Amino acid sequence: MQKVKIELGVNSYDIYVGSGLLPLAGLRLKELGFIGRAVIITDTNVKKHYAGIMEDGLTSAGYDVEILEIPPGEQNKTLKTAARLYDELSRINTERITPVLALGGGVTGDLAGFVAATYMRGVPYIQAPTTLLAMTDSSIGGKTAVDLGRLKNIIGAFYQPKLVVADINTLKTLPAAELANGMAEVIKHAAIMDKEFFVYLESNMDKVLALDADVMEYVIARNVRIKAGVVSKDEKETGLREILNYGHTVGHAVEVVSNFKLKHGQAVAIGMAAEAKISRRLGMLSAKDADRLGKLIIRAGLPARIPDFDVKKIMQAMTHDKKVRHGRLNFALLKSLGEAFITNDVDAAFVEEVISGGE
Ligand SMILES: NC(=O)c1ccc[n+]([C@@H]2O[C@H](COP(=O)([O-])OP(=O)(O)OC[C@H]3O[C@@H](n4cnc5c(N)ncnc54)[C@H](O)[C@@H]3O)[C@@H](O)[C@H]2O)c1
Numbered sequence: 001m002q003k004v005k006i007e008l009g010v011n012s013y014d015i016y017v018g019s020g021l022l023p024l025a026g027l028r029l030k031e032l033g034f035i036g037r038a039v040i041i042t043d044t045n046v047k048k049h050y051a052g053i054m055e056d057g058l059t060s061a062g063y064d065v066e067i068l069e070i071p072p073g074e075q076n077k078t079l080k081t082a083a084r085l086y087d088e089l090s091r092i093n094t095e096r097i098t099p100v101l102a103l104g105g106g107v108t109g110d111l112a113g114f115v116a117a118t119y120m121r122g123v124p125y126i127q128a129p130t131t132l133l134a135m136t137d138s139s140i141g142g143k144t145a146v147d148l149g150r151l152k153n154i155i156g157a158f159y160q161p162k163l164v165v166a167d168i169n170t171l172k173t174l175p176a177a178e179l180a181n182g183m184a185e186v187i188k189h190a191a192i193m194d195k196e197f198f199v200y201l202e203s204n205m206d207k208v209l210a211l212d213a214d215v216m217e218y219v220i221a222r223n224v225r226i227k228a229g230v231v232s233k234d235e236k237e238t239g240l241r242e243i244l245n246y247g248h249t250v251g252h253a254v255e256v257v258s259n260f261k262l263k264h265g266q267a268v269a270i271g272m273a274a275e276a277k278i279s280r281r282l283g284m285l286s287a288k289d290a291d292r293l294g295k296l297i298i299r300a301g302l303p304a305r306i307p308d309f310d311v312k313k314i315m316q317a318m319t320h321d322k323k324v325r326h327g328r329l330n331f332a333l334l335k336s337l338g339e340a341f342i343t344n345d346v347d348a349a350f351v352e353e354v355i356s357g358g359e
């Protein structure tokens with residue numbers, strides 16, 4: 001097991017990563033001084049596998065447990081589902097000291113986190129992420145949100161959990177496509193911040209995909225440290241944290257143009273490959289490094305080429321995006337593997353040429 005402390009002053013908390021941690025969540029809660037009630041919010045898929053395990057651990061630690069179930073999927077990350085959860089929390093007489101535990105992927109974490117942030121102006125919130133994406137990305141950083149129609153994450157709050165428990169055993173039931181989805185952000189973290197970790201992933205990708213317990217614990221904990229390091233320096237996303245947008249300027253546009261048929265991780269993978277090319281064409285990244293990145297993306301089971309979409313539509317989606325300032329495109333790009341920089345001065349016509357296939 002590894003424990004990573006997220007340093008955010010009074011909002012600091014620990015992230016535990018390891019095998020078999022779910023049954024022990026109750027003990028962790030006790031260490032934090034919580035007593036009485038505990039509410040688990042989980043989706044139908046995750047509930048089937050893991051709610052009982054978590055409930056048993058909490059009950060043995062002396063908690064009186066309530067389980068609130070939500071339907072799975074991004075389409076349920078809405079104010080409507082949040083409103084239903086508020087009703088249920090009030091029906092079971094949740095108090096201000098009652099911890100809410102989000103057991104599931106990023107959808108459950110974002111939604112339960114938003115509900116915890118707003119119910120009674122904030123009840124304690126604990127995350128038990130069960131997807132690779134949630135373990136390595138969405139559970140770190142304190143962003144919670146729901147969607148409003150097609151506007152993703154538009155209603156939300158910065159709200160830090162009291163504790164994160166990432167039990168890697170839960171990944172065993174995760175569909176392969178969801179594992180690959182999470183790998184996109186893992187590769188991103190290595191590419192922007194950590195060359196040594198990038199090399200590690202090159203050597204160990206097969207073990208990652210086979211969910212080797214030691215390798216997964218190492219990969220997730222190292223990721224957590226990378227993202228946490230960025231977030232601790234920039235909690236409210238005003239500067240440095242923008243390097244986490246690597247792959248997301250083109251990626252998000254491609255995701256929109258695909259009408260969200262591409263998963264976020266697939267879109268980010270395509271975006272990373274495209275933005276590596278932009279970095280290379282700007283004379284920053286070497287051709288060899290861009291190639292290594294492309295190969296790693298493909299080995300993770302992700303796409304590295306822009307599908308046959310209308311480039312004009314991609315450009316349109318990109319310029320509608322918030323990553324545009326003063327008519328120039330804002331990008332996080334690579335100087336080399338392991339080193340990113342932020343620029344708000346990339347010419348749109350140049351980007352269009354590069355993503356149209358120009359060498
Ligand atoms: N807050 C942030 O900083 C942040 C960062 C990145 C992404 N996100 C959000 O995260 C969400 C995506 O998260 P996700 O990819 O985890 O999706 P998800 O929560 O929808 O989970 C994916 C699917 O896997 C199922 N599932 C989850 N864990 C499982 C397990 N262990 N075994 C079997 N099935 C399991 C879920 O029921 C769901 O069907 C998006 O809404 C995105 O906006 C938030």
Ligand SMILES: [Zn+2]
Pocket residue numbers: 185248264268
């Ligand atoms: Zn992302």
